[in-house]
Amino acid sequence: MFRLEPRASAPLAWQLATPVLAVLATMITGGILFAALGFDPVASIRTIFWDPLFGPAASYSRPQLLVKAGPLILIASGLALGFRAGIWNIGAEGQYIIGAICGAAVALAAYPTEAFWIFPAMILAGALGGCAWGMIPAMLRNWFGASEILVSLMLVYVAQKVAAWMAFGPMKNPEGFNFPGSRNLQQYPAASNPEIIANTGLHWGVIAAGIALVVTWFVMSRHVLGFHIRTAGAAPRAARFAGVRPQRLVALCLGVSGALAGVAGLFEVAGPAGQITESFGSGYGFTAIIVAFLGRLHPLGILFAGLLMALTYIGGELAQMMLQLPAATVQVFQGMLLFFLLGFDILTRYRIRRRA
Amino acid sequence: MTDVFRAESLGKTYPGVRANEDVSFSVAPGEIHALLGENGAGKSTLVKMIYGLVKPDDGHMTLMGSVHAPADPRAARAAGVAMVFQHFSLFDALTVAENIALGMENPPKSRELSQRIAELSQSYGLPLNPARRVASLSAGERQRVEILRCLLQSPRLLIMDEPTSVLTPQEAEILFATLRQLAAGGTAILYISHKLDEIRSHCDRATILRHGRVVNTVDPRAHTARELAAMMVGAEMRVIDRSGRKPGAEVLRVAGLATASDGMALKDVALTLRAGEILGIGGVAGNGQEELLSALSGEIATRPGTITLDGVDLSRTPPEARRKAGLLAAPEDRLGHAAVPEFSLAENTLLTAGSRQGLIRGGLIDHSAAQAFAQAVIAAFDVRTPGPQTAAGALSGGNLQKFVIGREVLGKPRVLVVNQPTWGVDAGAAAQVRQALLDLAAKGAGIIVISQDLDELLELSDRFCALNDGRLSAPRPTEGLSIDEIGLMLGGAHGMEVAHVPA
Incomplete structure (x- = not known):
């Protein structure tokens, strides 16, 4: 009855409209789902999308917005570079964990010294750790043609095992009554990443996310490197013709996105999380993939998408507490959002025609 | 009936x-x-x-x-x-x-x-x-x-x-x-x-x-x-003007060029090109044409000493540095190789004109200079398009080809290599492209035209050679070459082995 007709070019209006449509469709479908589970759909949606910002407990939940959005935006801005070039780093979660471990290792080694260099050294270690973890799929792709999608994804599970090993073994808190988990860095001033302005949720990771957005925006729009990245993604042969070395680009994109994910992990372990535990990874690395696409791989879009995703985290927890919605709500919402986004994306490239 | x-x-x-x-x-x-x-x-x-x-x-x-x-x-x-x-x-x-x-x-x-x-x-x-x-x-x-x-x-x-x-x-x-x-x-x-x-x-x-x-x-x-x-x-065809050219000193020398690419490997290709000369390379596509262009443009690196421009060995030099030295190329495939279809014409100038036109300086892109250069190409080569912000993919084949060739010609190359410059291009645009190549040669550039269109090669080139199965035949002056002789150089009708004389 209907058919899809390819468009000559993707209209900007549709490119901007599809994320909004995806969010609306997610709300509607979510509402139907909650109604089927026996919850009040309007109240549920309001609890997830409205109450965290403007509800009665908003003064508690609003700062959480930046706490959650910071790492998402930081990771997503790195991932977007690679995605633009057609280099698919799916393993940011692993790079996030390894970055946190490497950064925490510096702090734990220095403990209990109080010195100004400790926190910068931790950031550096976090970046290097994430970068190194990202370079594994890069090198395997460059040397052996291995798929960076599979290798980076599988390395997430390796990283999770490393975190568990650290929590039970080398990094276990000697004063922790034999509980798994490292020392809490929040109680170690030289290594902690505290809230900079009270009740805003603003910590160094959020500032780093802001810097990452500005820098990636500049690189993508003004620097020849961004041009090469976009060319490689749009037309690989034209990129080679322009002088891009594909192998170098693979190493660069996986290295940079790994480093940013690693830094995000470091800010998390030194701040909101406080310690390396068995289950340190919290899914930011995967959610950031959704953030990157929802934000159209554009820095400004990533900013909004990161905030929106943070909202679903907070709202989902709120709904869990207030309405006893199932814990899986957040994941269902995030999954639906990506699903609808990819679905509606068809409308940017095709128009729907009624079959004559 | x-x-x-x-x-x-x-x-x-x-x-x-x-x-x-x-x-x-x-x-x-x-x-x-x-x-x-x-x-x-x-x-x-x-x-x-x-x-x-x-x-x-x-x-x-x-x-x-x-x-x-x-x-x-x-x-x-x-x-x-x-x-x-x-x-x-x-x-x-x-x-x-x-x-x-x-x-x-x-x-x-x-x-x-x-x-x-x-x-x-x-x-x-x-x-x-x-x-x-x-x-x-x-x-x-x-x-x-x-x-x-x-x-x-x-x-x-x-x-x-x-x-x-x-x-x-x-x-x-x-x-x-x-x-x-x-x-x-x-x-x-x-x-x-x-x-x-x-x-x-x-x-x-x-x-x-x-x-x-x-x-x-x-x-x-x-x-x-x-x-x-x-x-x-709908109008009288432009008459091709071949006058005003005299071959000068040797600018490009290719010797012992071989590739081990996935497609058709080049085998011991040798040629010389003089300033102001057009060398035509004929042959059915798939016999090494793309590989030859890629080796000259720098997309494929070859053994040292195989490609020399003005006495300087460029065999290991990457594409952008070759362009800086004056060796420019325009590949056959307009969409996806010579140009990025999704990008605007202005952005497409950055592919090859970055350093030669000063559009990229110190790693930073000068978008307004790119815009101006795209406009210059559009004006000089009569590219029919609303403007430099139009996506390359929205242009017709002939117009995009004029743009791609124009982008390189305005770069004032020492040597320009083009593959299939008028493939799928209408007669009017083809005549313009050919005239632009002749004018460029008249100004002293050496040009290599790789094409399947024999009429085009005979019209443009001073010397002709054929690429078959990755091997390049010895060049012969185009003057006095008959279509039959060319056909035999190209390799006969039934895919039989070519009479190839090893060098």
Whole structure:
């Protein structure tokens, strides 16, 4: 009855409209789902999308917005570079964990010294750790043609095992009554990443996310490197013709996105999380993939998408507490959002025609 | 005698374009009828309507006296229309017979089918072994598979879309003999091409399209190529001016060039090029043409000492540094190699003109300079486009080609290498591109033109050599070279081993 007709070019209006449509469709479908589970759909949606910002407990939940959005935006801005070039780093979660471990290792080694260099050294270690973890799929792709999608994804599970090993073994808190988990860095001033302005949720990771957005925006729009990245993604042969070395680009994109994910992990372990535990990874690395696409791989879009995703985290927890919605709500919402986004994306490239 | 096919006042509108307007013509039995027109003149739309791929908005068609309004290609085939497309749809891994069986509604048993293929190919002088795998066939042989596939349907009207674009002259002669024989049996043939000489020597009538309308239906043998071209373009063709060139000192030397790429490997290619000289390299695509361009542009690195520009070894130099040194290239594939279709024309200047035009300085892109340079290319090469912000993919083939060539020509190269500079480009744009290359040579640049179009090579080049199976023949002065000699240099009609004299 209907058919899809390819468009000559993707209209900007549709490119901007599809994320909004995806969010609306997610709300509607979510509402139907909650109604089927026996919850009040309007109240549920309001609890997830409205109450965290403007509800009665908003003064508690609003700062959480930046706490959650910071790492998402930081990771997503790195991932977007690679995605633009057609280099698919799916393993940011692993790079996030390894970055946190490497950064925490510096702090734990220095403990209990109080010195100004400790926190910068931790950031550096976090970046290097994430970068190194990202370079594994890069090198395997460059040397052996291995798929960076599979290798980076599988390395997430390796990283999770490393975190568990650290929590039970080398990094276990000697004063922790034999509980798994490292020392809490929040109680170690030289290594902690505290809230900079009270009740805003603003910590160094959020500032780093802001810097990452500005820098990636500049690189993508003004620097020849961004041009090469976009060319490689749009037309690989034209990129080679322009002088891009594909192998170098693979190493660069996986290295940079790994480093940013690693830094995000470091800010998390030194701040909101406080310690390396068995289950340190919290899914930011995967959610950031959704953030990157929802934000159209554009820095400004990533900013909004990161905030929106943070909202679903907070709202989902709120709904869990207030309405006893199932814990899986957040994941269902995030999954639906990506699903609808990819679905509606068809409308940017095709128009729907009624079959004559 | 009634016509096999008749179109009356056909019209078709696409969004924003009137592709066909009031098109009427007829094809008689036993006639080879040419459909002649520039790219975008509406030939493809017209043919698609006949073959059931597109429905006309206005007018109607008749086939063998009854109304012809096919809902889809299957209905068109059932009515007796067959078509050989420019691009083949064959599976490399399957045999000739298997490929033909796949395209049939009710394929007979494979032995029976092989028998019929063998008989048909014998009777039409199209030698083809039904048991051979398609992967091992030459372009000409693959086309024979497509033709045989059509002949098995015993069509009343056979449509051929630019069939000789992939053939050597000898292969083309075989094709024409077959078409002639088919026509003698009463089949009507609609022959689409923009090669004027071919139409003049082989077609009985020609319907000329311009801007979607029929300009005239003529006997092509009664007109000169220039007259036909003028009808096609709507104005007198520009006369190519070869004057004002004198070869100077040697600028480029290629020696012992070999590649180990996935496609056709180059084998011990050697050539020299002088300033102000145009070297033509002929040969059927797929014989190393793309590899040669890639090796010269720097996309493929080669052994030290193989590529020397003005005495400087550039063999290991990356593409952008080669451009800085003055070695520029324009690849054949406009969309995806020479230009990025999604990018604007302004952004596409950055692909190759970054350092030569100062569009990228210290790693930073000067967007307004790119915009201005794109505008300069558009103005100098008469690129028809709304402006530098238009996406490259939105331009017609000819306009984008003018842009791609113009981008390199304005870079004032020492040496320019172009592959298929006028492939799929209408006659007017092709003449402009060729003139631009000649003017560039007159200003002292050395130019290598790689092309399948022999007329183009003969028109442009001072010396001619052929690339076959990754080997480059010794160059010969173009003056006094006959088409037959060239055909032999290119490698004969049946894919037989070329008489290659090792250096």
